[in-house]
Amino acid sequence: MEIALEYAKGNSLGSYNLLPDYLHKLAEENPGTLAEIETEYNENIGNRFKYMFLAMGASIMGFEHMRKVVVVDGTHLRGKYAGCLLTASAQDGNYQVFPLAIAIIDRENDNSLAKAYPEAKHCACILHLKRNIKTYSKDKNLGFLVAKAGRAYRLADFYKIFNEIKHVNASCAYYLIGIGFEHWAHSHFPGRRYNIMTSNIAESWNAVLREAREYPMLALVEFIRAKLMSWFSTRGSTISASLDNFTPKVMEILVVNFESSAGFEVKKIKHLEYEVRNKEECSFHVDISKRFCCCFEFQLLEIPCQHAIAAAIVAKVKVDSLVAEEYTQNAMVAAYVGSVAPVIHTDNIIELTGQLSELDMLPPSSRRPPGRPRKKRFLSRGEVRMKTPRRHTVCSRCKGCGHNRATCKTPIS
Structure with missing residues (x-):
């Protein structure tokens, strides 16, 4: 399998040597891209690959229009050489994965993450x-x-x-x-984590990269670049065709909240401040000018809750004006206005990695342990893997009698 993979995706040894030139050309074709490689030098061997970082210019530019919540996660590489792929992702206004950056490191540990976002507030999945x-x-x-x-x-x-x-x-x-x-806990978090209570963003991105984690280094990075190019192109076209003011996901939330607000009793306290009573006679304080509701859903999600919508209708304030800018179609268009361009003259990149004999940059010293790499992740303690039901194969020679092929007694004609 490894031999066939190298024929298809290039040589693992040569892949590391071509990586610096590839990243340099990638940055030239995509303005604003940040690409760095760190090596470690050994007098008897030479330069060995240690770390790599890549953030595409389109992702950096698009992040300005995202809610500032970043999910960082790591997953092991399954190629010939050991390593860990770190990903940093955000979530766009339509609750889709928005990849920000990737890094290849020797292993995931405190040293590789301790200096990241020292002033940010951290939360658990x-x-x-x-x-x-x-x-x-x-x-x-x-x-x-x-x-x-x-x-x-x-x-x-x-x-x-x-x-x-x-x-x-x-x-x-x-x-x-x-x-x-x-x-x-959402109620105790000092910052804004919006609806992002899990690391599903990173898990989804890792699932997309599952097979590519077996590729040689250069083929892995090129796979990620191609995937980003496809997402930016497809999502940008989809957004432009929409006539709504907000993303489809946020429109669904607004519709549900609007329907739930029917029958609420709204009493004015003062200008743009209201008391809202729901059908269970529970009272809520809404201040439209401050975008505040005592249920705290309004200010923590930055989407009007059912109480805020009821108050806005009485106050004759447009509900659209109470939704955060990051959820609008304009913000989505701006987030995906960039594009991800390929590296020119890479058609023969697989042949080049196979032909290289003298290497300027060697792969990392750690190799993957012998044996077939695992396809399935280790389960967490207490986690149970669901069994897939066996398929019931219907016999074809009995013309659909419904019997299993192994138990069918219809004679062969």
């Missing part, structure tokens, strides 16, 4: 947290409560659910306290 909770109890309701507490917008709602967690499993509650509420 709620799904990974639920998996860890299974070590404390097999009760599925416990994981549900943790996720519910993490997604709660109001402090009162959070503590109500968290007290229930303490009642169900005290050890789990102390574990969550040890993590720090600000790292996993």
Whole structure:
């Protein structure tokens, strides 16, 4: 398999030697692109590859129109040489993956991540947290409560659910306290994480790169470049054809909130400030001028909640004006206005990697362990892989009698 892969995608050794020239040309064809390689020198051997970083100019330019939440994740390479692929991604206004940058490192550790975003607020994935909770109890309701507490917008709602967690499993509650509420609970987070409560953005991007992680280094980077080129082209065309003011995903949310606001009682407090009572007679304070609702959904998502919509209708304020700019079609157009161009004269790149005999830059010293690389990831503790049901093959010689081929007794004509 490795031999066939090298015939198709190029030689793994030669791939590293061509990488510096490839990245240089890629940066020339795509203005604003950041591409760096770091090597380590050995007197007896020469330069060895150590780290690589790449951020396309189109991604850098498009990030200006994104909500400032970045999901960083790492996944192992499965080629001849060991390494780890780090990805940094955002989420566009239509809740789609927006890749920002990639890096190839020797391995994922504290040294490779300690200096990243020192002033940013860090938070945990709620799904990974639920998996860890299974070590404390097999009760599925416990994981549900943790996720519910993490997604709660109001402090009162959070503590109500968290007290229930303490009642169900005290050890789990102390574990969550040890993590720090600000790292996993929406209501305690000091910044804005919007709807991004999981690392699904990074997981989805890793799934796209699953097969490419077996490729030689140059072929892997070229696969990522081609994928970005396709996404920027396709999404840019789709957005231009839409007539709505906002992205399809946000329009769905607005429609649901608008329908839910029917029948609410709205009373004016003062200019653009209202008391809104829902059908359960619960009271909510809405200040349209500050884009505030005491349910906290409005200000944390920057999309009008059902209470804010009810107040806006009475105040004769356009609901469109209360939605964050990052969710608009104009922002989406600006985010994908850039393009990702290919490197010129790369048609014979596979042949070149196979013909190189004298290397200026050697691959990393660490090689993948012997044996066939794993196709499936290791399961987290407590995680169960679902079994795929066996296919029922219908016999063809009995003209669709419905019997399984192995048990069919119809004689062969």
